[in-house]
Amino acid sequence: MASYVARRLLYALLTFFGITVVVFALVHSVPGDPISFYIGTHGVSQLSSAALDAIRREHHLDEPLISQYLWWLRGVLTLDFGSSIINHQHVTTRILEKLPNTFILNSIAFLLAAAIGVPIGLWSAARSGRLMERTSAVLFFLLYSLPSFWVALLLMEFFSVKLRMLPLFGMTSDDYLQMSAAEQLLDRLRHLVLPVVTLSYAQLAIFARFSKSALTEVIRQDYITAARAKGVAPQAILWRHAFRNALIPLITLLGLTIPFLISGSVIVEQIFQWDGIGRLYFDSILTRDYPMVLGLTVATAVVTLLASLLADLLYAAADPRIRLEEQR
Numbered sequence: 001m002a003s004y005v006a007r008r009l010l011y012a013l014l015t016f017f018g019i020t021v022v023v024f025a026l027v028h029s030v031p032g033d034p035i036s037f038y039i040g041t042h043g044v045s046q047l048s049s050a051a052l053d054a055i056r057r058e059h060h061l062d063e064p065l066i067s068q069y070l071w072w073l074r075g076v077l078t079l080d081f082g083s084s085i086i087n088h089q090h091v092t093t094r095i096l097e098k099l100p101n102t103f104i105l106n107s108i109a110f111l112l113a114a115a116i117g118v119p120i121g122l123w124s125a126a127r128s129g130r131l132m133e134r135t136s137a138v139l140f141f142l143l144y145s146l147p148s149f150w151v152a153l154l155l156m157e158f159f160s161v162k163l164r165m166l167p168l169f170g171m172t173s174d175d176y177l178q179m180s181a182a183e184q185l186l187d188r189l190r191h192l193v194l195p196v197v198t199l200s201y202a203q204l205a206i207f208a209r210f211s212k213s214a215l216t217e218v219i220r221q222d223y224i225t226a227a228r229a230k231g232v233a234p235q236a237i238l239w240r241h242a243f244r245n246a247l248i249p250l251i252t253l254l255g256l257t258i259p260f261l262i263s264g265s266v267i268v269e270q271i272f273q274w275d276g277i278g279r280l281y282f283d284s285i286l287t288r289d290y291p292m293v294l295g296l297t298v299a300t301a302v303v304t305l306l307a308s309l310l311a312d313l314l315y316a317a318a319d320p321r322i323r324l325e326e327q328r
Contacts, residue, residue, distance in 0.1 A: 105269070114207055169272045281293070
């Protein structure tokens with residue numbers, strides 16, 4: 001197991017450096033000068049060439065691209081991601097400020113998708129070939145195909161504009177500070193509903209389809225047929241025998257769900273004006289704020305790689321054959 005973990009860590013490290021090189025090159029290849037955005041943001045119509053050169057030297061923008069990457073990588077290795085070109089705030093400080101909001105949003109979306117999607121998938125697999133099962137399969141496909149921005153706009157139009165049941169956007173209401181503790185909690189929950197639903201509906205469909213496929217494969221095995229012949233109750237077969245073995249492939253979803261939710265947060269948080277990592281990422285890209293974009297990329301890459309590594313370790317722990325195949 002130790003050698004398996006070491007190999008996975010090495011793969012993750014190489015992948016991380018590959019991601020940093022690609023993202024650094026892509027960010028700097030986008031048309032636009034961050035200094036121009038800085039001038040526009042601060043309402044400065046004219047700056048002397050000496051002042052512009054000083055700003056560029058501060059962020060090493062006057063050096064070749066390779067030199068800029070090495071300067072940035074040196075900072076990353078010392079956990080110093082630099083400061084924002086736009087507002088001069090430290091990148092790490094800004095990320096830590098926004099991270100809890102995104103974590104809450106994504107955690108609730110993940111738990112909701114898993115809690116609903118997996119049981120529905122198991123229910124569908126147990127009724128394979130029936131009309132309800134085929135109908136649910138079509139519904140899952142439609143859910144997965146719907147673009148998140150379109151779903152978000154429909155939800156806002158129906159629940160916020162027409163029915164006026166839920167807030168249109170934001171994390172809290174205008175009078176949030178005047179509310180009692182219970183009212184503040186309820187207000188936060190009401191603001192969470194639409195972005196959580198927008199983030200979780202497609203992932204729910206993935207959980208349902210994946211769990212259904214995994215369980216359908218397991219219930220066709222000979223030992224399931226033998227259990228039925230022995231008179232074991234259908235519920236016991238489903239949960240004690242089939243589900244435990246179908247659970248192993250579901251572990252791989254862990255490594256896929258995290259990056260899916262993180263990428264979805266960029267659009268969802270911008271639409272609902274949710275003050276999190278996704279919205280900060282979106283704004284930083286628009287303003288060509290290189291240090292902030294790269295710092296956020298490193299943070300998301302690390303989280304994604306850790307999720308993939310955790311999925312690999314859980315998979316190897318659940319199925320020892322994986323470790324044996326790696327050693328051959």
